[in-house]
Amino acid sequence: MKVLADEVIDILQRAAELRSDRMQLLAGNVANIDTPGYLPVDLDFQKELRRYLAGSPVVRTDERHLPPPPTDVQPEVFSDPQIQPGLDGNAVSLERQVAKIGENRMLYEATLQALRKKLALLRYAVNEGGA
Numbered sequence: 484m485k486v487l488a489d490e491v492i493d494i495l496q497r498a499a500e501l502r503s504d505r506m507q508l509l510a511g512n513v514a515n516i517d518t519p520g521y522l523p524v525d526l527d528f529q530k531e532l533r534r535y536l537a538g539s540p541v542v543r544t545d546e547r548h549l550p551p552p553p554t555d556v557q558p559e560v561f562s563d564p565q566i567q568p569g570l571d572g573n574a575v576s577l578e579r580q581v582a583k584i585g586e587n588r589m590l591y592e593a594t595l596q597a598l599r600k601k602l603a604l605l606r607y608a609v610n611e612g613g614a
Contacts, residue, residue: 489605494536495598501531502591508560509584512575520572522562523580528587531559 505526512523568574 489601491601492598494532495594495601498532498594499591499598501526501528502587502594505587506584506591509580509587512580513577513584516573516575516577516580518573520568521575522568522573523566523575524560524562525583526560528590 505528508524508526512521512525515521515523563574566574566576
């Protein structure tokens with residue numbers, strides 16, 4: 484049950500969930516750095532968020548309006564075809580994974596900050612501008 488019916492909150496919540504899912508995949512890649520034959524996996528965040536936003540049956544009255552997102556979009560996990568495995572078949576590059584984790588962490592924090600700001604605006608409105 485949704486407590487707040489707000490598209491921006493829904494989108495930010497889904498973005499945070501996708502970032503969290505991606506972090507788990509990237510951490511799993513690092514955990515399997517010594518596993519022979521392991522190919523690292525990732526999640527295309529932008530593609531998944533676009534799919535999430537595009538799945539609305541609601542007609543928008545203005546192209547600047549965001550559609551309400553669907554709830555059934557599941558992220559696609561992929562293995563990068565450009566990565567060349569080593570002699571043991573493992574294709575995990577620690578440097579590449581750490582860079583992806585750092586970027587994802589920064590963007591996750593930015594998403595949470597945007598969500599906090601949106602909730603603060605709602606709190607301000609509910610309190611009629613008072614503290």
